[in-house]
Amino acid sequence: MNAPTGIGARVKRKEDQRFLTGTGRYVDDLPLARATYAHFLRSPHAHAKIKSIDTTAAKAMPGVVAIFTGKDIADAKVGGLICGWVVKDKHGQPHKAPPHPVMAVDTVRYVGDTVAMVVANSHDEAKDAAEAIKVDYEEKPANVDLAKALDKGAAEVHAAEAPGNLIYDWEIGVKADVDAAFAKAAHVTKLDIVNNRLIPNAMEPRAAAAEYDKGTGNYTLWSTSQNPHVLRLILSAFVLGIPEHKLRVVAPDVGGGFGSKIFCYNEETMVTWAASRVGRPIKWTAERSESFQTDAHGRDHVTHAELALDKDGKFLALKVETIANMGAYLSTFSTAVPTYLYATLLAGQYTTPLIYANVKAALTHTAPVDAYRGAGRPEATFVVETIVSKAAKELKMDPAELRRKNFIPSDAFPYQTPVALQYDSGNYPPIIDEAIKIADYKGFEARRAEAKSRGKLRGIGFSSYIEACGLAPSQVIGQLGGGVGQWESAQLKFNPTGNVQILTGSHSHGQGHETTFAQLVSDKLGVPMENIEVVHGDTATTPFGMGTYGSRSLAVGGSAIMKAADKVIAKGKKIAAHLMEASVADVVFENGTFKVAGTDKAVPLGQAVFAAYVPHNYPLAEIEPGMDENAFYDPANFVYPAGTQICEVEIDPDTGVVEVISHTAVDDFGNIINPMIVEGQVHGGIVQGVGQALLENAVYDKETGQLISGSYMDYTMPRASDVPSFKLGYKVTPCPHNPLGVKGCGEAGAIAAPAAVMNAVHDALAPLGVSHVPMPATPLNVWQAINGASK
Missing domain, CATH: 3.30.365.10 (Aldehyde oxidase/xanthine dehydrogenase, molybdopterin binding domain)
Structure with a gap:
């Protein structure tokens, strides 16, 4: 008997086969013929006037194809990067909007600001030439x-x-x-x-590659983007002025984003612009030190x-x-x-x-x-x-x-908060009760006493969070200053033999969409998982969409898929009714089959699809051939996941070292499509939250502006040994306004964990008179707080 694959099933991720066998295709993997390579010269100063840039020696270096500076960009009248959300201040005035040039022209404003771009036949040659560029700075x-x-x-x-x-x-x-x-x-x-300030550190650094076809005037940009359609819109309409239909943006496999790959950056802008100038493809992949300096923090x-x-x-x-x-x-x-x-x-x-x-x-x-x-x-x-x-x-x-x-209280929903949002559903007391049960809160004082007998300080901390996911609706977002809509799109495209492609405007960078979206369609239409393919990340093939961020993929993108599936069923009923010589009103659809209610007449979905493409017995006067349906979904409201996390820590008072002993999370994500994927998302989010609470901290020198946490030698990322096995639980109150009843889960762990961990740290240190430890609670910060309190 085959394992279940529909909604609620623990289906292993389809995409992991290629990821785990090294056959994924990332931007850096692209085999572009005659490719050149870009390297960016970056400012070593936080604030300085550029008095002059001498590229003479660099241009004579081996393999150099071209060098561009901010003056070249300004002369070409390339637009600056934009901020896409206008916030009005308390007097009703729009926010200040300083220019953001693609490359610095006369002033650099942070360590890592882009000063010049070198294009060469190899990455090493580009990097060597960049080191030969002479920039005269007047430091400020x-x-x-x-x-x-x-x-x-x-x-x-x-x-x-x-x-x-x-x-x-x-x-x-x-x-x-x-x-x-x-x-x-x-x-x-x-x-x-x-x-504290954080640096995203996705597994795959940002990368971009661009190609220009002189014959057609078409550009192709491959980018590690979470929202390729929005990136194309920004580049075409605001920055480069390329007609939108002449720019194709492809986001292939993307190795993590966490928000840092939503934005339009100067590197992808520059390689696109420069590709037409050098007449060859250009590739760029960030070195990790560049990521530390230039990824949005x-x-x-x-x-x-x-x-x-x-x-x-x-x-x-x-x-x-x-x-x-x-x-x-x-x-x-x-x-x-x-x-x-x-x-x-x-x-x-x-x-x-x-x-x-x-x-x-x-x-x-x-x-x-x-x-x-x-x-x-x-x-x-x-x-x-x-x-x-x-x-x-x-x-x-x-x-x-x-x-x-x-x-x-649970009977107060929908609940209007005093800060604009209206929560649509929720029931919070059972969540905290379940968390208390799983965490054995009643037994904590005994564990605290046992830890004290070993010379350790034990503490417990709560964090009851709520978040707003799936920004919506578009009309409200527009009133608040957002520059784009917040709907999502989907297309269900069948071929004559019954296989189906899900084309989505959403995008995956590790969340498992190729599995979850396939589960939705398998459950709704009865199509086997192996006959479903999810296509995303290419503006040339997928419908215009907003991409992935804000835990919107399932609540918004998945709902668009469901609306497209409804259209497939509606059309299929008409075809099946004709084939069975029945009234459309008498046809029902169950488990992948159209049936006439009260009879044994039945037509499988595959037969209706085949009839749509081979319409020998088909009501052509009433129904167009083919089975290819599009849908757009604009939510009526945010969705509101909520939950409680309980963290238990032990602290060594002599060293200040904090150990997370236990971490419990009970969440309400609405209906859950794939529990295995949800658990992975929660685990990853908690680890990021623990990382912020105990380890991660982006630090700039206050005198020079140098980033002194600019590598893994200085910026501590959490490892498996830093966290325990997490204890998870769920309570479900379905979202009332989307067809799936889902709420989103991708960010919950990171939202709740920092407060839970820090509250546990403060609870452990309270007997010593410590009331505050700055986050992150590193051994040094904890040790200093302990010793400061004892004086």
Whole structure:
């Protein structure tokens, strides 16, 4: 008997066969005839004036085909990179928008800023020639300390366009109402935290290759992109001016993205532009040091928060003030992350009636900062769940009980939060109850005492998160300043023998879409998994779509597939009715077969498809031949996954080393299509969250602006030995407004884990009088906190 393959089945990933056998096809694998290779000369200074660039010696180097500088780009009137989301400040004015040139013309603004591009017959020859370029810099003061970036006298990144380094001063909520609630509070908890800066570090570095066909005027760009259609739109409409139909963008296998490959970067822009100038294909793959310097970084907030509670521990109001780092230039969606993806989630799972948030976006002489796994929601959860746990300690309340007391009740949905979002569904108390059970919370104090007998400090921490996935609907996104729609597309294309291609505007960079999407169609239409192929990532073959980010693939892309499948069934019913000489109204579709209700007449889907392509017995006057259906799906709302994580740690007080002993996650992802894939996503997300909490930290020298965590020698990535086996559980409240009832799972682990881990660290150290450890809780930071408290 064949194993089940439909919705809910634990189907092994189809795509893993090629990944595990080394037969995947990535950008760097492309065998382009007569290919040249690009290398980018980058600024060694955080802030400097370019006085001159001498490429004479470099052009004479062996194998050099061409060298381009910012002046060449300016002379060719190439547009700058854009920020695709306009945020209006608290006075209704659009954010400041400094120019973002594809290559620096007269000023470099961060270490890694692009100064020149060398194209040569080999990568080594391009790199050698780049080292021969002579650049005369006049170094200037750098501004890299976010906490002081907006201070008077701080070095300005774009003095003319953004004086004082302020991109916007934005707010949500009514401050006067919040202040009035605070005046009546029985208790106020205050919090000052830094959400540390992260570097994405996808397994495959960013890469791009481009080819120009002089005969047709067509360009082809292969890119490690999470959204090839959007990349094509930006390059054609705003940057290069290539007619959109003359630019094909292909994102083949992509080895991880985590948000860092959503954006339009200068390297893919440059190789596309230069391919027509040199008359040969150009390939570029980032070295890991380039990735550290130039991939859009994540997080980097400085925040002050206050929570007002009444005498019974009920939340009255929350106010949050955040300075968010934008880096030296505005990346593609950077402005939206600390506003509409952060402040609108500050309600968390709670009934806090009043919330006010003020966000100031600041420029610094650092790499651009944009969306990174979770994009604003981890930052919001870290604020909310840290201050809730701190309030519980100050009130001497159980942290789980304080959360339960303030959870939104299940009968309150749909629930309108005070920060714009309306949660469509949820039931939070059973989630925390299940997490407590799995984590054996009742037995914790005995484990703490046992650890103390060994000279160790043991702590436990909670994090009850909610996130908004699948940005929607398009009309609202447009009102908030988003530059694109947030629908998704799908095409189901059958061939005469019954095999089917799913062409999707979504894109996979490790999430398992080729399996999950095939499961949807197999379950809906009864087509065997082996007869289904998922096609994505090529603007020449797939319908226009928005790509993958924000855990939108299943909720939005999968729903589009379901709508296309509905059209297949509707057309198939008409064909089958004709073949069975029955009324369409009497035909039902079950398990891949059309049947006439109450009879034994039946037509398999494959027979109806064959009839559509070989219409010898077919109502041609009523139905077109073929079985090829398209659909678009624009969600009515975000989807709102939620859950609780409980982390248990042990700390060695002599060394400051933190060990994660146990980590439990119970989530509500709505209906689950493939539990195995969901578990993998949750595991990976938790590891990234633990990495932020304990290990990862992007650090710039505050005097010189040098990135001093620019390699794996300085930037600590989590390994298997850093985490335990995770304990997972699920509770299901289906999403009421998409056809699958799904909510998205790709970012949940990374959203909740940092707060759970840090709350556990603080709980372990509380007996020593330690109230705060900066994230990441490295051995040094923990040791210093312990020794500082003992003085």
